[in-house]
Structures are given as structure tokens and as C-alpha cells.
Amino acid sequence: MTAEVANAPETNAAAGTAKRRAVRSGKRPTIRDVSQLAGVSRMTVSRVITDPSLVLPATRERVLKAIADLGYVPDRAAGSLSSRKTGFIALMLPTLTNANFAAVAHGLTEVLREADFQLLISYTEYDIAEEERQLRNLLARRPEAIVLTGASHSREATKMLLSADIPVIEIADLPSRPIEHVIGFSNYQAGRKAARHLIDKGFTRIGAVGGTGAGAVIDHRGEERICGFEDELSGAGLSTDGVVRFGTAPLSYDHGVGAIGELLDRVPDTQAVFAVSDLSAVGVIMECQRRGIDVPGQLSVMGFGDFEIGAVINPPLTTIHVDFTLLGQRAGAALVDMLASGEPAQAIRDDVGLQVIERSSVQAASR
Amino acid sequence: MTAEVANAPETNAAAGTAKRRAVRSGKRPTIRDVSQLAGVSRMTVSRVITDPSLVLPATRERVLKAIADLGYVPDRAAGSLSSRKTGFIALMLPTLTNANFAAVAHGLTEVLREADFQLLISYTEYDIAEEERQLRNLLARRPEAIVLTGASHSREATKMLLSADIPVIEIADLPSRPIEHVIGFSNYQAGRKAARHLIDKGFTRIGAVGGTGAGAVIDHRGEERICGFEDELSGAGLSTDGVVRFGTAPLSYDHGVGAIGELLDRVPDTQAVFAVSDLSAVGVIMECQRRGIDVPGQLSVMGFGDFEIGAVINPPLTTIHVDFTLLGQRAGAALVDMLASGEPAQAIRDDVGLQVIERSSVQAASR
DNA sequence: GCATATGAAGTGACCGGTCACATTGCAAGT
DNA sequence: ACTTGCAATGTGACCGGTCACTTCATATGC
Numbered sequence: 001m002t003a004e005v006a007n008a009p010e011t012n013a014a015a016g017t018a019k020r021r022a023v024r025s026g027k028r029p030t031i032r033d034v035s036q037l038a039g040v041s042r043m044t045v046s047r048v049i050t051d052p053s054l055v056l057p058a059t060r061e062r063v064l065k066a067i068a069d070l071g072y073v074p075d076r077a078a079g080s081l082s083s084r085k086t087g088f089i090a091l092m093l094p095t096l097t098n099a100n101f102a103a104v105a106h107g108l109t110e111v112l113r114e115a116d117f118q119l120l121i122s123y124t125e126y127d128i129a130e131e132e133r134q135l136r137n138l139l140a141r142r143p144e145a146i147v148l149t150g151a152s153h154s155r156e157a158t159k160m161l162l163s164a165d166i167p168v169i170e171i172a173d174l175p176s177r178p179i180e181h182v183i184g185f186s187n188y189q190a191g192r193k194a195a196r197h198l199i200d201k202g203f204t205r206i207g208a209v210g211g212t213g214a215g216a217v218i219d220h221r222g223e224e225r226i227c228g229f230e231d232e233l234s235g236a237g238l239s240t241d242g243v244v245r246f247g248t249a250p251l252s253y254d255h256g257v258g259a260i261g262e263l264l265d266r267v268p269d270t271q272a273v274f275a276v277s278d279l280s281a282v283g284v285i286m287e288c289q290r291r292g293i294d295v296p297g298q299l300s301v302m303g304f305g306d307f308e309i310g311a312v313i314n315p316p317l318t319t320i321h322v323d324f325t326l327l328g329q330r331a332g333a334a335l336v337d338m339l340a341s342g343e344p345a346q347a348i349r350d351d352v353g354l355q356v357i358e359r360s361s362v363q364a365a366s367r
Numbered sequence: 368m369t370a371e372v373a374n375a376p377e378t379n380a381a382a383g384t385a386k387r388r389a390v391r392s393g394k395r396p397t398i399r400d401v402s403q404l405a406g407v408s409r410m411t412v413s414r415v416i417t418d419p420s421l422v423l424p425a426t427r428e429r430v431l432k433a434i435a436d437l438g439y440v441p442d443r444a445a446g447s448l449s450s451r452k453t454g455f456i457a458l459m460l461p462t463l464t465n466a467n468f469a470a471v472a473h474g475l476t477e478v479l480r481e482a483d484f485q486l487l488i489s490y491t492e493y494d495i496a497e498e499e500r501q502l503r504n505l506l507a508r509r510p511e512a513i514v515l516t517g518a519s520h521s522r523e524a525t526k527m528l529l530s531a532d533i534p535v536i537e538i539a540d541l542p543s544r545p546i547e548h549v550i551g552f553s554n555y556q557a558g559r560k561a562a563r564h565l566i567d568k569g570f571t572r573i574g575a576v577g578g579t580g581a582g583a584v585i586d587h588r589g590e591e592r593i594c595g596f597e598d599e600l601s602g603a604g605l606s607t608d609g610v611v612r613f614g615t616a617p618l619s620y621d622h623g624v625g626a627i628g629e630l631l632d633r634v635p636d637t638q639a640v641f642a643v644s645d646l647s648a649v650g651v652i653m654e655c656q657r658r659g660i661d662v663p664g665q666l667s668v669m670g671f672g673d674f675e676i677g678a679v680i681n682p683p684l685t686t687i688h689v690d691f692t693l694l695g696q697r698a699g700a701a702l703v704d705m706l707a708s709g710e711p712a713q714a715i716r717d718d719v720g721l722q723v724i725e726r727s728s729v730q731a732a733s734r
Numbered sequence: 735g736c737a738t739a740t741g742a743a744g745t746g747a748c749c750g751g752t753c754a755c756a757t758t759g760c761a762a763g764t
Numbered sequence: 765a766c767t768t769g770c771a772a773t774g775t776g777a778c779c780g781g782t783c784a785c786t787t788c789a790t791a792t793g794c
Contacts, residue, residue, distance in 0.1 A: 028532070030780055041744045046782060056742065071530050076507045077453060078780035080444045081749045096472055102463045109490070118504060121488050123476070137485060140443045163438050165395070253679040286679045309676055312620040312653045397750055408774045413752060423772065445750035448779045 029070040038066035049074055080142065089117045089335060090143035092134060094126045094219070095250055099307055100324040101149075104171065107328020108147065115336045117144070126217045126249045132157045139164050145335045150184060151175040152220045167338050167345065169331050172324075173221055174351060181348040183331050185322050187221045190354050191228025194274045194302055194320060197356055199236050202365035203272040203300065206233060207242025209259035209284065210276040211249050219249035222276040225304060229274055242267040251276065256283025270299065271365060278303035278310045278319050285313060285361065296363035306357055316359035327352050396437040405433035416441055447509065456484045456702060457510035459501060461493045461586070462617055466674055467691040468516075471538065474695020475514065482703045484511070493584045493616045499524045506531050512702045517551060518542040519587045534705050534712065536698050539691075540588055541718060548715040550698050552689050554588045557721050558595025561641045561669055561687060564723055566603050569732035570639040570667065573600060574609025576626035576651065577643040578616050586616035589643040592671060596641055609634040618643065623650020638667065638732060645670035645677045645686050652680060652728065663730035673724055683726035694719050 035042045040059060047054045048063040055063070066072070080086040089112055093101045109119055122138055124131040132154045138146065139160060146161065150170030153161070161168050161179050168180040173187060198206050210226040211219050230240045244266065246259040256275055260283070263270060275281035281303030288295050295301055295315060303310055303319040310317035330350060338345045402409045407426060414421045415430040422430070433439070447453040456479055460468045476486055489505055491498040499521045505513065506527060513528065517537030520528070528535050528546050535547040540554055565573050577593040578586050597607045611633065613626040623642055627650070630637060642648035648670030655662045662668055662682060670677055670686040677684035697717060705712045 032780080042781080043745080043783095044743060047743085050782085054742080059742080071527070073503065073506050073527070073531075075448070075509055075780055077444045077447045077509060078749090079782070081442070081448055081751085082780080082782040084749075084782095086444060096463055096469045097466060099464060102469065105463055118487070118489075118508070120485070122485075136440065139440050141485070142442060142444060160438075160440075164440075253675055257679065282676070283679055286681055289681045308620055309649070312624065312650055313680070314653055314656045399750080409750090410752080410775080411773060414773085417752085421772075426772080442750055445779090446752070448781085449750080449752040451752095451779075 029072045031072070031074065033070055034063065034066045034072050037070065038063045086142045086144060087117050088120045088141055088143040090120045090122070090138040090141070090146040090148075092122045092124060092131065092138065092146070092148040094149060095123050096121070098250060100305055100322070101172075103324040104328040104331075107325040107330075108332045109328075111329050111332030111336060115340075117335075126219055128152065128154050128157075132160075135160055144339055145169070147171060147331050147335075149173065149221070150178065150182060151224075153179075167335060169334065169348075171327055171331055173224075174349070178347070178349070181334065181345075181350075183327055183334065183348065183350040183352065185327075185352050185354055186228075187224035188228035188231075190304060190320050190322075191225035191230075191274075191276075192232040193228075193354055193356060194225070194304065195229045195232035195236075197318075198272045198274065198300070198302060198362070199232070199238070201272070201300070201362060204238060204365075205242065205267065205269055205271045206238060206274070207244065207263045207267060207270045207272070208274040208276070209244050209246060209256065209263060209280060211247055211251055211255070212245045217248055219251065219276075222249065222251065225276045242270050242273075252279045253283040253286070256280035256285075257287045258283075260284040260287050272300040272302070272362065274302045274304075276304055278305040278307040278317060281317055281319070281361075282307075282309055282313055285315070285317070296361050300362040302362050311359070315361045318359045318362040319357050321355045321357050323352060395442075396439045398439070398441065400437055401430065401433045401439050404437065405430045453509045453511060454484050455487045455508055455510040457487045457489070457505040457508070457513040457515075459489045459491060459498065459505065459513070459515040461516055462490050463488070465617060467672055467689070468539075470691040471695040471698075474692040474697075475699045476695075478696050478699030478703060482707075484703075493586055495519065495521050495524075495585075499527075502527055511706055512536070514538060514698050514702075516540065516588070517545065517549060518591075520546075534702060536701065536715070538694055538698055540591075541716070545714075545716070548701065548712075548717075550694060550701065550715065550717040550719065552719050552721055553595075554591035555595035555598075557671060557687050557689075558592035558597075558641075558643075559599040560595075560721055560723060561592070561671065562596045562599035562603075564685075565639045565641065565667070565669060565729070566599070566605070568639070568667070568729060571605060571732075572609065572634065572636055572638045573605060573641070574611065574630045574634055574637045574639070575641040575643070576611050576613060576623065576630060576647060578614055578618055578622070579612045584615055586618065586643075589616065589618065592643045609637050609640075619646045620650040620653070623647035623652075624654045625650075627651040627654050639669070639729065640666065641669045641671075643671055645672040645674040645684060648684055648686070648728075649674075649676055649680055652682070652684070663728050667729040667732075669729050678726070682728045685726045685729040686724050688722045688724045690719060 031042050031045050035045045044055060045063050048060050052060055096102055120138055120141055120143055122134040124134060135157050145167040147169045150173035170178055170182045171184050173184045174182055208226060208229050210222050213223050230243050233240050242263060244259055244263045246262055247255050273284060275284055281301050284301050285295050288299060293299055303317050306319045306321035310319050334348055398409050398412050402412045411422060412430050415427050419427055463469055479486060487505055487508055487510055489501040491501055502524050512534040514536045517540035537545050537549045538551050540551045541549055575593055575596050577589050580590050597610055600607050609630060611626055611630045613629055614622050640651060642651055648668050651668050652662050655666060660666055670684050673686045673688035677686050701715055
């Protein structure tokens with residue numbers, strides 16, 4: 001027996017029968033088996049599956065019955081080869097262990113499911129070399145389009161993307177030289193906006209915590225936010241001594257815990273901090289509680305990403321919101337359009353924007 | 368031009384060339400093009416790709432050069448059809464918006480990447496009907512194995528899984544009648560263990576918060592934990608009045624915020640609460656803070672899942688840890704073994720176990 | 735009543751690889 | 765010198781669908 005059903009030989013009679021049939025016939029039924037059983041040609045079966053309206057109801061029923069009786073499941077690999085349509089959309093993200101990127105995947109799936117596309121998800125762990133490797137694997141599956149986080153790719157990766165000759169959408173950033181389509185927001189502007197917000201609240205000793213920009217594993221988007229933040233600070237004539245780069249991507253709660261320590265060592269009288277990620281910001285707040293530093297009384301804290309946890313903690317976190325689900329949905333909708341109509345789509349550049357969400361972790365400076 | 372490069376006509380000279388070549392030749396190069404350019408047969412090219420050791424180094428170099436010159440990327444759909452090996456492993460989860468399930472995906476990928484398998488991820492949103500639909504789509508891609516969250520499937524889904532005739536691994540549960548292999552832990556035992564822990568701390572008025580068991584969208588695993596919890600409570604002669612089923616899956620922070628309100632309305636003098644998910648537990652703690660209820664002074668809180676946030680909040684959350692990453696890795700390793708060796712593997716039943724993590728959100732009852 | 739349009743179903747080639755087996759050249763064994 | 769063995773490469777069929785046509789029957793128009 002190929003596969004024993006442990007502890008439950010009686011599991012399911014019907015299923016058992018199906019199983020035995022599959023084993024007996026030696027292999028899975030093909031479209032040919034179905035056509036013979038239904039007494040029609042293979043093409044008719046194919047039509048029943050791809051566009052039933054092309055087949056007379058009576059015939060259709062016979063075919064459907066044959067399909068059900070045999071437990072036939074079409075082989076998409078064969079179909080893809082012939083029709084040159086795989087129904088795959090490739091998605092490459094830095095990681096799935098990040099609620100916002102997971103939201104992108106959800107948004108995309110939602111839209112693509114209806115159009116019968118299957119997402120091929122890959123992740124790079126923020127590693128550009130890995131991105132190239134994964135990309136090669138993905139392209140071998142002949143996706144009809146590819147969605148990836150934008151802005152920084154290896155030379156070879158860019159080349160592969162271009163010669164793949166399929167729609168390419170970069171998301172979660174707004175690169176100045178996109179490969180083709182872009183649906184995202186400016187991380188640099190997010191940083192500036194954060195700084196502006198804190199400056200407008202009357203703070204003058206303002207810090208920030210982000211990841212280090214060294215090594216192969218870099219969070220470019222986070223770094224861009226930090227750069228924007230620094231520039232805005234400088235532009236306002238304020239010191240950037242409180243901008244701390246600490247630890248490596250992916251940034252999580254721990255990061256904030258460690259980074260705020262370093263920041264306060266450096267600039268003890270800091271009034272407000274921006275963390276490049278809400279997760280890090282939550283870590284900052286928790287560490288402050290532990291140290292007896294009142295947030296926002298003594299230190300205001302601001303994050304980025306509007307993660308769910310930010311709204312729940314005490315004090316609730318002021319942050320910058322980007323609608324990642326929407327971003328995924330827009331990307332999906334754009335792809336469905338492009339792939340349905342002929343190809344020569346105008347290059348898209350879609351900024352989904354940013355929004356400061358004011359909650360109570362930031363409190364205007366007392367004068 | 369097929370695809371305009373917005374705002375950056377000068378993007379990348381090399382890439383531009385590749386693009387033009389692809390466009391000029393009209394379509395992607397095939398193994399035939401490579402073989403002609405290299406002056407060898409198609410089979411030799413195929414060998415260079417799948418097992419270079421079969422080809423003389425000199426020949427190999429010529430082929431590799433031809434591949435590079437043409438920018439050839441093999442078509443796995445064609446290869447799959449012929450070799451009857453797709454290199455796909457299907458993974459079906461309730462959602463990706465859950466750190467623990469995402470961890471499973473990560474653990475699996477890690478192991479499978481090395482063996483050159485591509486994960487085909489699908490999620491069901493805790494909906495059994497959707498599971499069936501997704502399963503059908505997945506099976507059409509001819510995965511060589513399938514990994515899914517265990518215990519409850521539709522009749523039709525079970526049938527499809529059995530007749531697919533590929534290894535099936537159920538994870539994140541330990542169904543009494545598994546389909547084939549199981550790598551997981553007992554959610555029911557997790558519930559009992561949680562109750563035991565709180566009872567041992569000396570509490571007598573103990574509550575719990577979980578999701579409702581009604582409707583199509585059910586979190587069976589959470590419900591099992593609640594059942595185990597109830598049983599242990601009853602077994603100890605304690606009341607189960609404080610066991611609250613509230614809201615629907617997926618459970619997050621909000622759930623705890625709402626559910627603790629209902630629980631305290633019902634049983635105001637509750638001493639300790641178990642939440643079926645850490646996320647919900649965090650919500651409970653934050654809501655208590657807001658209401659001025661001291662945790663753990665007035666109310667002890669315990670969660671499940673050992674999510675990162677639990678270690679960071681104040682007070683740190685007592686919880687039950689399950690190593691989901693390990694779970695994914697084990698599943699991956701088992702699959703690699705099965706697929707490498709011949710098939711007739713012994714049915715696996717692997718319990719990765721549970722571990723109570725004591726932190727300070729639970730404090731022994733004062734007598 | 736007959737040419738023509740239209741809908742339903744069938745035919746054979748083909749998609750791009752890989753399988754099983756055949757062929758070739760050359761070193762080793764007797 | 766003549767097998768024998770093996771490594772390197774080639775040959776043609778085939779995987780399971782779908783494409784572009786063709787065929788056939790029936791409905792339609794004049």
C-alpha cells in the first residue's frame with residue numbers, strides 16, 4: 001500500500017474507494033480517459049473545463065459526470081505549455097513575517113483569485129543575492145507578471161526582469177528609475193513627514209532609530225525613511241545626532257528595546273523619537289515603561305506602518321499609515337486589466353500616499 | 368514598444384539590449400536554440416542544466432556560454448510535464464496574517480529551497496469551502512506533496528487528498544484520524560495544560576476567551592484549546608461560567624479587548640484568564656490597563672502561541688510555546704526524505720510538544 | 735429549394751522539455 | 765588483436781493539454 005492511514009482504517013469509505021481506483025489504474029486519469037468515458041473528443045472535454053458555454057448542455061453534463069466519476073483533475077502544466085498561459089503571478093517580498101507585506105499578499109490574492117491566477121510567493125530575507133536566485137526560479141515557472149518590492153535589485157536581476165517580457169510591478173516604494181510599473185509610496189517622504197510632524201509639535205531634540213545600512217542584508221526602505229528624516233531635521237536647522245542606526249533587518253520589537261538604550265546613551269535629553277517601524281516603536285515604548293520613562297510625558301514616540309499592535313498598546317502609538325492591502329489590490333487589479341486586454345499598457349506610477357495617524361504617544365512639547 | 372520605462376530612458380544599457388533582443392527574436396529562446404548555438408543536441412543542454420557532471424567540461428562550458436548569451440531560462444512547465452516532477456510542494460494555511468503560520472512557511476521554505484522545491488502557498492481564511500476550492504487549484508499544479516493544517520476538511524477535500532496519491536502532511540494539530548502523516552501538537556492538551564497551570568497557581572475563579580464556534584469560518588484549533596480548558600476546569604470541580612466565546616477568527620488584539628469586557632460582565636470577580644491566542648491576551652492586558660485593572664495583581668492573564676509581542680509588553684505574558692518554525696522544518700525534512708527515497712513511507716505521527724513559558728502576567732493567587 | 739451562415743464537435747500538430755534507449759569513441763582486460 | 769566496458773552524446777517518442785482548422789448538421793434568408 002502506498003500510504004497507510006494511521007489509526008483509522010475506516011476513515012472514509014468513499015475516499016477509500018477513490019484511492020483504490022487510483023492505485024488500480026496505476027496513474028491519474030487524463031483528459032483522454034474522460035473523453036472516452038463520455039464518448040466525446042478530448043477537445044470537447046477541454047471546452048467543458050475552460051468555457052462550458054461552447055458545449056451543448058446535454059454533452060456538458062455527460063462530460064462533467066465522467067470527470068466526477070474518474071476524479072479527474074486537469075494538469076495545468078500541460079495546459080500551460082500548450083496555451084502559453086500559466087496562470088501564475090510571481091510575488092517576491094523581503095519576508096512574510098511582516099504584517100504589512102503579508103497584507104500585500106492578501107490584497108493581491110483577493111483580486112487575483114477571482115481572475116483565476118495563482119500567486120507564486122517567494123521571499124528574499126532582504127538579501128539581494130537571494131533575490132536574484134529566487135527570481136531565476138520564478139521566471140522558470142513562466143509567470144504572466146511579476147510583483148516585487150521596488151528600488152534595489154542586482155544588475156543581473158534587472159536584466160532578467162526586462163528580458164522576461166512580462167508586466168513588472170514594483171511596490172512599496174517609488175523608485176526614481178522604475179523597471180516598468182510602480183505602485184507604492186515614498187519612504188523618503190514618509191521620513192520627512194515624520195520629522196515635520198515632530199518639529200511642528202515643538203520638539204527640538206529629536207531622535208530616530210533604524211537599522212544599520214551595512215552588510216548584504218539591508219532594509220532599503222527603512223534606510224530611506226531615516227534619510228528623509230535626517231534631511232528634514234537638517235533643513236530645520238536641528239541636530240541629527242539623535243539618529244541611531246542599530247541592528248539589522250528585519251526590525252522587530254527587540255530592535256526598539258536595544259536601540260532606545262543606545263539613543264538615550266548618546267543624547268540623554270531627547271524629547272521625541274521616530275522609529276522606522278511600528279514594531280520597533282512598540283519596543284521603545286515598552287522599554288521606556290520598564291525604565292520608568294513616561295511616554296509621552298518625558299519622551300514622545302512615533303512609528304511607521306500602522307501595525308495593529310500600535311492601536312492597542314498604552315499609550316496608543318502615533319504612526320504613519322500606508323494601506324498595504326489596498327496596494328496589493330491595486331497591483332492585482334492593474335495586472336488583471338493588463339493581462340485581459342492586449343499588453344501594451346502605459347507605464348503606471350501610482351502613489352498610494354501616506355497618512356499621519358495621531359494617537360497619544362506623541363504630545364506637544366511643553367515650553 | 369512593449370513596455371516603456373517611465374522617466375528613465377537611460378535606465379540600463381545592458382538590460383536595454385537584452386530587452387531588444389527578446390523583442391526582436393519575437394519569443395523566448397528554447398532549449399533548441401541553445402543546442403544549435405552550442406552545436407550539441409538538446410539532450411546535452413538538458414543534462415548541463417539538471418546534472419552537469421554528465422557532460423564533459425569543455426562541452427559544458429560551450430553550452431553555458433550559449434545559455435548566457437541567449438538569456439535562456441528553462442521552462443519548468445515543459446520539464447514537469449515530461450519528467451512528471453513539478454518541484455512544487457503545496458502548502459495550505461488558514462492565513463498568512465499570523466506570525467506562527469508565517470513561521471511554518473518560513474521553516475518549510477528554508478528546508479525545501481535547498482532541495483530545489485518551490486512552495487505553492489494558498490490560504491483559506493479559516494473557511495472550509497474555500498479550502499476545497501483552493502485544494503482543487505493546487506492539485507491541478509501537480510504538487511509532489513501537500514502540507515496543510517490538520518483535523519477538519521470537507522468530505523470532498525479528504526477524497527481529493529487521498530486520490531491525489533502524494534504524501535500529505537497535516538500540521539498544527541494531532542487529528543485522531545489523520546489522512547496520512549501528522550506533525551503537530553495537541554490543541555486540546557494545550558488547553559488542558561493552560562487550565563492546569565492556572566489551577567496549580569491556586570486560582571478558583573478562572574475564565575477563558577476564544578472565538579465563537581458558529582458559522583462557516585471557524586478556528587477549530589482555538590476551539591479545541593477552549594474545550595481542553597473547559598474539561599480540565601470541570602475535572603477539577605471548577606465552574607466553566609467564565610469561558611467566553613466571542614467574535615470570529617482570525618483572532619487578534621481587538622478580540623481580547625472586546626472579550627475581556629464580556630467576561631468581566633459575566634463573572635466580575637474572575638482571578639485569571641486564558642486567551643486562546645497571545646494576540647487576544649495582549650488585547651486583554653491592554654484593556655485592563657485602560658480600565659485600571661492591575662495585571663497580574665487583580666487579574667492574571669495567560670496566552671497561547673508565544674508570539675514575539677508577548678515577551679515585550681508589560682507585564683510580559685505567560686504563554687504556551689510551540690515551535691512552529693521547527694514544525695515547518697520537520698515537515699520539510701520529512702518530505703525531502705520521502706521524495707528522495709522511494710515512496711512507501713511509514714505514516715508519521717510526530718508531536719512537537721508544548722511548553723509553558725512562565726512570565727509575570729500570571730502571579731500565584733494570594734490566599 | 736438551394737446557397738449560406740452559424741453552432742457543435744472533431745482532427746492533428748505542437749508547446750518545450752525529458753525518458754529510455756541507441757550510438758560512438760576510446761581505454762582496459764585477456 | 766579482439767572483445768568488453770564505460771563515458772559522452774544523440775535520437776525519437778512522449779508527457780497532457782490547447783491551438784487553428786476542418787467537418788458536419790441544422791437553421792436562416794431569399
